[in-house]
Amino acid sequence: MSKNKKPIVAIVGRPNVGKSTLFNALAKQRIAIVKDTPGITRDRIYADVTWLDKAFTLIDTGGIEPDSRDIILSQMREQAQIAIDTADVILFMVDVKQGMVDADAKVADMLRRSHKPVILVVNKVDNFDKYMADTYEFYNLGIGDPHPISASGRLGIGDMLDVLVSYFGDSESGDEEDERTRVAIVGKPNVGKSSLINKLIGENRLIVSEIAGTTRDAVDTPVVYNGKEYIFIDTAGLRRKNKIKEELEHYMIVRTVGAIERSDIVILVIDAVEGVTEQDAKIAGIAHDRGKAVIIAVNKWDAIEKNNKTVNQYTAKIREILSYMPYAEITFISALTGQRLPKLYDLIDVISENHSMRISTGVLNEIMSEAVALQQPPSDKGKRLRLYYITQVGVKPPTFVIFVNDKELMHFSYTRYIENKVREAFGFRGTPLKFLIRERREKK
Ligand SMILES: Nc1nc2c(ncn2[C@@H]2O[C@H](COP(=O)(O)OP(=O)(O)OP(=O)(O)O)[C@@H](O)[C@H]2O)c(=O)[nH]1
C-alpha cells in the first residue's frame, strides 16, 4: 500500500448476506463530511469510515438482482475481481443462516489465490451463544478464522474492525516518502483514456520492476518526463460485453473511486463531441469529494468544428454543470494528434505544487484581516461574527482552520468569501481548499 493513501476495503458476498446492512452500519461513523456536492445522485457505493483513528474507504462491490445460480456465481466472480483489483483488504461475507454454499467456496478460492488480505465475516450471528458453533463450518473455506457478526444487531462489529485495521500497516513506518506525482486518468468509457495515457507515456515509460507485484499496481505506470517521475493510474478498458447499463456504471464507479483514492491529481477526460454528461459529473463529484486536484481534459478537440467562441462556450458549459469545482483547470486536447499534451505535463506540475502548498500563519492572517476589513462579517440577533485566527493544518488538499466566536454565524457564503480572498492571494489553481470552522472563546 502506498504511503499516505487511505486504504480501500471492499465487501464481497452473495446477494442477501447483509452487505448493505454492514455498509450502512459502518458508514454511520462518517466523520469527514466534505462539502456537499449538489446535483449529484449519491450512490451508496463508497463511504468514509474511521475506527480507532484509522480511516479507510469502504466500497460495496455490488447489489445485483439474483436471477439464476449461474448468473449469481459469475457476478460474484466479477465482484471479487473488482475487489481484488482495487482493495487493500477484502471483507468476504457469508450468512450463518444459509450455511456454506458452493458459490462461497468458489469465490473463497479466488480470493485466496489473489494473496490479498481477506477477512471472513460470518453475518446474521444474532445470538453469539446460540449460533457460534455454526460458524465453524466456514473454516472449510480455507481463508482463516470466521469472524461472527450481526450487521443488523450491531454485534461483533468492533472486534471485526480491530482485525481489519490491523492489516493497514503502520503509516509511520520507515519507508521513504514517495515524491512521485500520482495521476489518475478517469472518465466514462470511450472518451479516449487509453489513447491519452498511451500518448503521455510514449517513450517516457520507465522500465522498473520496483513496483510491487500486486494486481492493482499492474495498471500503475511509472513515467519519467523532463527528469521528473510520475505515476499514471489507468482505469480504461471497462467496456464489457453483455452487461446491463447499471452494472457497467457500478463497476465504472468502483474502479474510478479506487483509482482516484490512490492519486493526488485527477485528469477527468471528457469527450468534446458529446459534451459534459451526467456520468462525467458523477466522476467529477468523486474527485471533488476526495479532495483531489482536478484537470478537466476536453479530448477529441480535433474532431469538432470550432470558431473563436468555441473554447469559451465549452468552458462556460463545464463551469455551469460542474459548478462545485470552479478551481478545476480546463484544457482542450487531442490524444489523437497530440495537441497540447506536452502542456499537460506542465499543468500537472503546477497543480501538484498547489495541492501541497503551505502558507505561513502570519501571511494568512494578514489576508484574513484585510478581507474582514473590506467586507463586514454577518451578524444575527445583535451578535456579530468575529474571526480570530486562521492557520493551515494540512495539504492535499490544503486545509485551513478558522477560529471564530460563534460557528452558527459563519455562513457558507462568508467562508466562500474568505476562500476567494485566499485564492486571489495565492492562486491554488486546480486544487480544492478545505475550511474547518472552530469556536474559541475570545482571548484577552
Ligand atoms: N437476522 C439477521 N438478518 C440480517 C442481518 N444483517 C442483514 N440482515 C437481513 O438480511 C437481508 C439482506 O440484507 P442486505 O444488507 O440487503 O444484503 P446484501 O448482501 O446487501 O444484499 P444484495 O443487495 O442483494 O447484495 C435483509 O433483510 C437484512 O435485514 C443480521 O445480522 N441478522
Ligand SMILES: Nc1nc2c(ncn2[C@@H]2O[C@H](COP(=O)(O)OP(=O)(O)OP(=O)(O)O)[C@@H](O)[C@H]2O)c(=O)[nH]1
Ligand atoms: N478524433 C479523436 N478520436 C479519439 C481521440 N482520442 C481517442 N479517440 C478515439 O476514441 C475511441 C475511444 O478511445 P479509447 O482511448 O479506447 O477510450 P477509453 O476512454 O480508453 O475507452 P474505455 O476503454 O472504454 O474506457 C477510439 O476509437 C479512439 O481512436 C481524439 O483525441 N480525437
